[in-house]
Amino acid sequence: MENQENKKSIQDKLATIKYNCDSKSHLVVDQKKCAKCKEKTCTQICPAKVYELDENLNEIVVQYENCLECGACRIACPKNAISWEYPSSGCGVVFKNN
Amino acid sequence: MDIKFNADVIVVGAGPSGVAAALSVARVGKKVILVERAQYPGSKNMYGGAVYTTALKEVFGEDFDKFKYERVINTHTWSFLNETGSFEMTYKNNEATCAYAIKRFQLESQMIEIVKKHGVYYIPNTLVKNLIQENGSVVGIQTEQEKYYAPITILADGVNSLLAKELNLRNDYQTKDMILSVKEAIKLDKKTIEERFNLKDDLSNGVNKQYFGSDFGKLKQYKNLFMMTFLYTFKDTLMLGVGVNLADLSRNKLNINEILDEVKLHPDIAPLVKNGQTIEYSAHLIPEGGYKKIPKLTSNGVIIAGDAAGFVNGVHFEGTNFALISGKLAGESALVALENNDYSQNTLSIYMKKLEKSFILKDLYSYRNVIENLYSRSDSLSKYYPKKIKELFEIITCANCVSKSKQIREYFFSYFKDRKITELFKDIFAASKCALDVFFGK
Numbered sequence: 299m300e301n302q303e304n305k306k307s308i309q310d311k312l313a314t315i316k317y318n319c320d321s322k323s324h325l326v327v328d329q330k331k332c333a334k335c336k337e338k339t340c341t342q343i344c345p346a347k348v349y350e351l352d353e354n355l356n357e358i359v360v361q362y363e364n365c366l367e368c369g370a371c372r373i374a375c376p377k378n379a380i381s382w383e384y385p386s387s388g389c390g391v392v393f394k395n396n
Numbered sequence: 397m398d399i400k401f402n403a404d405v406i407v408v409g410a411g412p413s414g415v416a417a418a419l420s421v422a423r424v425g426k427k428v429i430l431v432e433r434a435q436y437p438g439s440k441n442m443y444g445g446a447v448y449t450t451a452l453k454e455v456f457g458e459d460f461d462k463f464k465y466e467r468v469i470n471t472h473t474w475s476f477l478n479e480t481g482s483f484e485m486t487y488k489n490n491e492a493t494c495a496y497a498i499k500r501f502q503l504e505s506q507m508i509e510i511v512k513k514h515g516v517y518y519i520p521n522t523l524v525k526n527l528i529q530e531n532g533s534v535v536g537i538q539t540e541q542e543k544y545y546a547p548i549t550i551l552a553d554g555v556n557s558l559l560a561k562e563l564n565l566r567n568d569y570q571t572k573d574m575i576l577s578v579k580e581a582i583k584l585d586k587k588t589i590e591e592r593f594n595l596k597d598d599l600s601n602g603v604n605k606q607y608f609g610s611d612f613g614k615l616k617q618y619k620n621l622f623m624m625t626f627l628y629t630f631k632d633t634l635m636l637g638v639g640v641n642l643a644d645l646s647r648n649k650l651n652i653n654e655i656l657d658e659v660k661l662h663p664d665i666a667p668l669v670k671n672g673q674t675i676e677y678s679a680h681l682i683p684e685g686g687y688k689k690i691p692k693l694t695s696n697g698v699i700i701a702g703d704a705a706g707f708v709n710g711v712h713f714e715g716t717n718f719a720l721i722s723g724k725l726a727g728e729s730a731l732v733a734l735e736n737n738d739y740s741q742n743t744l745s746i747y748m749k750k751l752e753k754s755f756i757l758k759d760l761y762s763y764r765n766v767i768e769n770l771y772s773r774s775d776s777l778s779k780y781y782p783k784k785i786k787e788l789f790e791i792i793t794c795a796n797c798v799s800k801s802k803q804i805r806e807y808f809f810s811y812f813k814d815r816k817i818t819e820l821f822k823d824i825f826a827a828s829k830c831a832l833d834v835f836f837g838k
Binding site for chain 1: 433434435436438439440441442443499500501520521522523539540541555556558568569570571574576578579580581633635642645646649650651652653654657674675676677678679680681
């Protein structure tokens with residue numbers, strides 16, 4: 299329940315941010331490593347909730363469009379399964395008020 | 397191959413350290429290219445809310461007066477939060493001008509305008525994919541569009557510095573070396589902010605509040621949760637954010653936004669942000685590995701500065717000053733190499749000597765164990781002492797018709813009875829170690 303509440307809170311906050319959306323994902327996860335990962339730290343640590351577990355497919359869904367480019371997932375991933383790059387030139391998050 | 401250089405120096409990243417590096421090179425008439433992946437200045441950057449003016453002056457010299465700010469930050473409060481309230485200390489110097497609250501878009505825009513006037517060739521909207529190496533030396537950058545060559549490249553590409561990693565100048569960071577910080581920019585009208593924070597209406601004063609403690613609301617249940625909460629007053633915006641160690645977040649299976657939302661409900665914070673509208677949410681990592689995690693700072697044809705080098709003093713919320721000055725020193729070191737026509741690691745290592753002479757490596761050295769020590773006692777700092785502070789002030793302020801001597805004696809002995817006595821000694825040991833390290837530091 300609490301998780302749902304936080305998800306809603308994050309969605310509301312993400313709505314305040316401007317993005318220049320990239321055409322392809324700058325975040326790529328290695329689903330094979332993820333399938334073996336018990337912690338699924340990415341789904342919990344990301345301040346923008348970019349990573350979600352699709353329980354039917356047992357796969358991590360990556361909503362890279364919401365990424366704040368902080369880099370937390372890359373360091374926290376226990377399996378080193380996230381290939382993390384910057385979005386293409388000029389793409390990604392555009393902070394204007396921080 | 398004979399390389400045709402496009403510039404004397406390439407700087408990757410147009411944040412404070414990159415801009416400072418580029419400026420110090422351009423000042424003597426050398427050709428410098430400053431590359432930035434963002435389309436708009438400052439739009440990838442995030443900080444708590446203050447740039448330090450001593451460093452800004454040192455880097456920008458006579459151009460310093462051109463900087464427009466939203467407020468001068470000259471009131472500082474340190475507050476220990478408990479369940480029902482807080483204990484707060486305030487230091488106010490109405491005439492101090494040590495720190496400016498400036499939004500990053502404004503700060504970087506102004507900095508870039510100035511350095512362009514000094515001849516820096518600014519290339520925004522350009523992501524550097526790789527460094528170009530030749531005979532064991534970095535000789536340029538490969539962007540998404542094209543290649544640029546220069547005998548020296550300065551990496552000021554921020555905390556995630558993928559380029560430093562590519563060169564194997566540092567190992568991958570561990571979660572315990574990183575703080576994840578999120579903040580909200582909360583819009584209120586100017587007058588409301590001035591009334592709530594007791595500020596003058598001419599923008600000549602503003603507040604930075606730092607809050608300690610996680611023993612309230614939902615956060616009570618989490619162990620080893622050392623967090624710092626901060627608030628800065630801008631002109632008509634408040635910046636409210638938290639910083640938490642990545643390892644603590646992972647271990648507690650916590651999302652940092654839950655913490656920020658909980659902070660906003662605290663009885664001493666909620667009234668400050670009441671009726672405010674969140675106009676932006678942002679996140680950033682802060683490198684806190686300190687002295688022990690400093691990467692290799694130079695290699696053939698390359699120098700690292702700012703967050704990319706892990707130059708931050710988290711205890712005192714200092715980052716922009718480390719970035720600005722390390723950038724300046726990186727630029728000056730590049731000049732020495734250019735003069736000698738020798739871009740080897742050997743010549744560039746003058747950067748290390750310059751850093752050692754400055755406050756940067758001195759402070760990082762003196763504080764090398766402090767963060768670690770604080771974390772090792774995180775439950776004491778975040779839960780136990782905020783509670784004890786509350787108990788003490790209840791005795792002093794509650795007029796509860798019980799003998800003061802009796803209460804004070806009980807209070808004193810409670811330090812030995814509340815917990816295992818070893819906990820108290822560990823706290824004293826950690827605190828003394830921090831204090832001695834800093835006192836006998838460099």
